[in-house]
Amino acid sequence: MSDFSNALTVSSSGLRAQAERLRFLSENIANADTPGYRRKTVSFEQAFGGPDGMVKTGPVELGRGALEKIYDPAHPLADSSGHYMGSNVDLVIEIADAREAQRSYEANLKMFDQTRQMSSALMDLLRR
Template sequence: MSSDANDFARSMGIATSALRAQSGRMRVISENIANADSTASTAGGDPYRRKVPTFSSALDRALDAQVVTLGRIKTDNSDFHVKYEPSNPAADATGHVKYPNVNPVIEMTDMREAQRSYEANLNIISATRRMIQRTLDILKI
C-alpha cells in the first residue's frame, strides 16, 4: 500500500475510533438522563448514581497510530439530592427521599459536546472519502 493510501486509512481509522468512543459516551449520558428522576427500590436506599465516561489512548498496530477508546466508566460520588416526601415509598424513616446525583442540564451539555465531536469525526471520514475519490478520478484520466 502506498504512503498516501496508508495516510488515508490511518485518518479514517483514527476518526472511526473516535466515533466509537463518542457513541459510548452518548450511551452513558443517555443512561444518566433516563435515571435522573428515579428513586431507590427500597425505603431509605440509594438511588441510581451518575456515571462518568473516561477516554484512553491506545496504539492500533495495524494503523500504526494512536487511537481513542472509551475507557472505564466511573461513578460520580457526589451527594445525592434529598427531598422531604414522607408519602414516597422510597422515603427513609425521617421522610426524606434520595434522588440521583444527575443534573439534566449538565448531561444535556455533555450530550451536545459528544454530538459535536461525533459530527466532527464524521466530517473527517467524509472529507477523506472525497479525497480518495478525487485521487481515483485523477488517476482515471
C-alpha cells in the same frame, strides 16, 4: 493510500467513542429521577495497535457526588424522617455534555467523509 486508511481509522474510533459517550449520557438523562441512581461518566484513552490518534472509551465511573436528599414522607423509599435519596444527575450538565459529544461526533463524521472524498478524488486522478 495508508495515510487515508489511517485517517479513516482514527475518525471512526472517534465516532465509536463519542457514540458510547452519548449512550451513557442518555442513560443519565433517562434515570435523572430514579432514586439512588449515580451519574455514569466515561473517559477516553489512547488506543494502541493502530495509528496515532486512535481513541477508545475507558472504564465507566460512577459519579461520586452526594445523592440528593428528597423530602417526601409518602414515598415508599422514605425513611423515618420522610427523606429518600434521589440521584446525583444534573440535567443541565448532562444536556451540555450531550451537545458537546454530538458536536464532536459530527466533527469526526465530517473528517471521515472528507477523507473518503479525497481518497475517491485521488483514485479518479490516478485512473486518468
